[in-house]
Amino acid sequence: MITKRIIPCxxxxxxxxxxGKNFEGIKDISSPIEFAKYYSDNGADELVFYDITASAxxxxxxxxxxKEVASTIFxxxxxxxxINTLDDFDRVLKCGADKVSVNSxxxxxxxxxxEAAKRYGDQCVVISADVKRVDGVFRVFSKGGRENTGLEAxxxxxxCVDNGAGEVVLNSIDTDGVKTxxxxxxxxxxxxxxxxxxxxxxxxxxxxxxxxxxxxLPKVDAGLAASIFHYKExxxxxxxxxxxxxxxxxxx
Amino acid sequence: MVAIVxxxxxxxxSLVSSFKAIGVPAVVTRDESEIEKADKIVLPGVGAFGDAxxxxxxxxxxxxxxxxxxxxxxxxxxxxxxxxxxxxxxxYGEYEGLGLIKGNIKPIAxxxxxxxxxxxIGWNSLKFTVNKSKIFKYLNEGDFxxxxxxxxxxxxxxxxxxxxxxxxxxxxxxxxxxVYGCQFHPEKSGEVGLNILRAFCED
Numbered sequence: 001m002i003t004k005r006i007i008p009c010x011x012x013x014x015x016x017x018x019x020g021k022n023f024e025g026i027k028d029i030s031s032p033i034e035f036a037k038y039y040s041d042n043g044a045d046e047l048v049f050y051d052i053t054a055s056a057x058x059x060x061x062x063x064x065x066x067k068e069v070a071s072t073i074f075x076x077x078x079x080x081x082x083i084n085t086l087d088d089f090d091r092v093l094k095c096g097a098d099k100v101s102v103n104s105x106x107x108x109x110x111x112x113x114x115e116a117a118k119r120y121g122d123q124c125v126v127i128s129a130d131v132k133r134v135d136g137v138f139r140v141f142s143k144g145g146r147e148n149t150g151l152e153a154x155x156x157x158x159x160c161v162d163n164g165a166g167e168v169v170l171n172s173i174d175t176d177g178v179k180t181x182x183x184x185x186x187x188x189x190x191x192x193x194x195x196x197x198x199x200x201x202x203x204x205x206x207x208x209x210x211x212x213x214x215x216x217l218p219k220v221d222a223g224l225a226a227s228i229f230h231y232k233e234x235x236x237x238x239x240x241x242x243x244x245x246x247x248x249x250x251x252x
Numbered sequence: 253m254v255a256i257v258x259x260x261x262x263x264x265x266s267l268v269s270s271f272k273a274i275g276v277p278a279v280v281t282r283d284e285s286e287i288e289k290a291d292k293i294v295l296p297g298v299g300a301f302g303d304a305x306x307x308x309x310x311x312x313x314x315x316x317x318x319x320x321x322x323x324x325x326x327x328x329x330x331x332x333x334x335x336x337x338x339x340x341x342x343x344y345g346e347y348e349g350l351g352l353i354k355g356n357i358k359p360i361a362x363x364x365x366x367x368x369x370x371x372x373i374g375w376n377s378l379k380f381t382v383n384k385s386k387i388f389k390y391l392n393e394g395d396f397x398x399x400x401x402x403x404x405x406x407x408x409x410x411x412x413x414x415x416x417x418x419x420x421x422x423x424x425x426x427x428x429x430x431v432y433g434c435q436f437h438p439e440k441s442g443e444v445g446l447n448i449l450r451a452f453c454e455d
């Protein structure tokens with residue numbers, strides 16, 4: 001049977017891995033290549049690389065890092081951040097990415113997902129949505145969680161999937177960095193609306209949070225986290241043993 | 253030397269890196285003589301069957317591959333590259349494959365349980381059929397590999413060398429004489445995947 005995936009996320013800025021809280025107060029940690037090797041050797045099922053640099057110069061540094069990671073790590077790599085055009089898809093795919101995650105780029109240009117899925121296949125296109133409750137409604141935010149787009153999240157995600165997105169990363173801004181568990185209510189709403197893999201992101205604080213996630217929402221395919229893995233608060237190997245003991249199928 | 257057939261489809265970065273990692277020289281090529289000189293051939297592929305087979309035929313390399321296989325050279329098809337080894341595909345139409353493996357490519361939607369997601373994406377375990385194939389020499393039953401596909405090899409019982417369970421028993425790999433094919437991605441399946449490539453490259 002197919003296994004639940006555990007995915008560490010590496011936010012890379014100026015060549016270094018960073019992690020903030022509620023998308024603000026970002027702190028540098030260390031080398032993305034070291035992180036990638038460590039995770040790959042210790043049970044990660046996939047890696048997500050997010051390029052949060054703004055300048056073109058640092059974008060070159062990012063693609064160099066990506067190439068180095070992709071030539072040493074033989075598990076799937078998803079790359080996001082600054083993906084606005086088909087040329088951006090091309091750029092990261094040539095550096096060894098397997099999937100490309102689109103966020104603000106799809107909000108600015110809704111045809112991007114359709115065009116990319118047509119050219120590279122649905123399996124290559126991931127819609128990543130930063131979602132926050134505003135007056136009781138799930139709203140999509142852009143620009144790294146700073147700007148409310150006014151879009152209702154569930155219908156927006158459904159539209160992206162209809163256009164060809166083959167996977168969804170749902171980042172709850174409300175639970176991001178808070179470490180009190182995944183946003184089960186938000187995830188449930190999205191899972192009910194679509195039939196492609198859903199990756200839960202934002203809120204993991206301890207191993208039990210992943211057990212709760214997969215037990216409560218069997219339709220969720222993967223759990224993504226950053227800081228708890230980066231600071232070794234949770235070792236993926238231990239997490240997988242715990243999931244296994246709880247009857248959740250994982251790759252060990 | 254391994255020749256990775258380049259017919260303009262798919263991303264070969266990881267595949268090239270994989271051969272580098274196991275210390276086997278590999279070249280990405282669409283040059284007939286280079287494919288003829290190579291010890292082994294790898295046929296990669298992602299995307300849609302119809303488009304890919306058309307591109308492969310337009311390079312004329314389909315004939316070169318079949319010729320080399322008939323001369324006894326070992327061939328490994330990966331993902332869509334495996335599917336192209338079959339007689340026919342029913343992916344959005346009906347297309348002739350290379351006919352090196354008897355069988356047809358059909359939608360997994362025909363056989364899996366309704367509530368399961370399509371494509372079949374993620375890590376799933378391998379179950380070997382009676383005789384362990386050469387390419388699984390370094391593997392254990394139940395090892396996990398990475399899949400991404402919506403279509404599968406059907407009507408190919410005699411060539412199946414491994415299956416996987418996704419709400420139905422699906423063809424995970426095929427092998428017949430000197431022709432091998434993996435539905436999953438060895439180049440994305442960690443050490444297990446590298447071990448498959450290692451075994452394939454051995455004589």
